Amino acid sequence: MAEPEIENIKNILVVGAGAMGSQIGLVCAMAGYAVAVQDISSEMLEKAQKQLAGRMDRNVEKERMTRQEADEALARLTFTTDLEDAAKDADFVIEAAVEKLDIKRELFRKLDEITPDHTILATNSSTIESSRVADATDRPDRVCNMHFFNPALVMKCVEVVRNPGTSDATIEATVALTEKINKSPVLLNREIPGFVANRILHALANEAISLYENDVASFKDIDTACRTALGHPMGPFELMDLTGIDIAHDVRMVKYERSGDENDRPKRSIVERYERGDLGRKTGKGWYTYDEAGKRVSP
Template identity: 50%
Template structure:
């Protein structure tokens, strides 16, 4: 199989990542189905995409015809079987919990055709931990998009020892078709490349804050003024979702049982309080009075 054989794409999970990945696929000319068990999540996803695509048209980033054709290519469903049964490529974008992903892939393996490639958008969990519940380990890989996918031009494509070269090539070609730069990781490592770099920065930033060396706002200020970063580590956590990093750290801690890999207490408190960042209106910063442009 080659990228020319990929006509139908399914994206599982209509959250902050999934709905934008689905739109990239539709804009790339693929028949795309976005699946989520929550009908309201699907309705919200389409509403957000319509607003963003209308904004793109108004700004001249997209023609009205391109917008119309993309939405013709995109449909939604609450049934995972319906989403997977005709798919040539499936991209999973559910919560960053290994047990949930394994359950999803077990169903995808059951419902998707034998030729279908199953990719995980996990930001840290290696695909070999998921592939064991399927009968197609050679067709399992990671395709880690960055938030927000409609803006960020990078996808980490990660192969395991069992992932076939054919599957990798199709994933890389798919990235090209949707206007994204695919970067291949030849070996698996927890957190991949970008997040390992970010984990080092954010974990140190949280350590400095939690131990009273500086306020989180001042740590962000130093990162921007002294290091030239476009945003500070706490601002970045709010943008990507504090819970995403928390669950990623928890998966690592489960694996290593090393106390240094356990999420910091202040981060855990944020997650338990439901203060997850921009998506909930409050995280490290308060966004409830701020109008967030799409």
């Protein structure tokens, strides 16, 4: 079996049409790749297609690209609920499905069966290392993490993480693909929970929540400090609202389930919002409140 090579990657499959998966798909299409975005929900696919078209319209309006460039990128995107059909010609798969290990393992098992033998299977997860899904396949040497950051259309960093069984050729092809889609690869030579950026980010968020819960300062003022003193583009509470408080909750739960350390559980204020369904911008309320367009209205 030939080793993976960047020159042989023509068709990309993105599994999962949420905000992250759909944007990853558009990033790849804008770089010239033929991209299939697959999801089990036709409603999710329709929503993704409409949102991506809207984003491209705004890019044209702001003269970031021509109408022709936008139309050509969108034309390279297809949306489908048929995983088998979408996978049969895929040279590279980026999985961006729900952060549940059992679901990912079953998905990787199926992808292993229906994709060509040369196909690399990458997971976008930052909480589930690829070694935990690789043994569900017969190609563990072609499995790795390829972790994008939200919003994927804007953020340049992509963490590429090898597991103990990942081949050098797979890593080289994944790093090269990251560069081809105009992102900046950060290579991790071994797996570690949270990888690089999120370990630093979670430490910051954890301290910020502790300061808030101990009534040292309001979450709004803590955000202001991070923006005006540390130069961050947004504060930790603003960022949690953007990425989803459910994500913050689930990441901590995964860490707690693996460590058994009570200190790794989600903080009280996160649990309260999670249980109320106040998950951030996508629900209209998290730490802050948002209008239907996602614009912050309070506090």
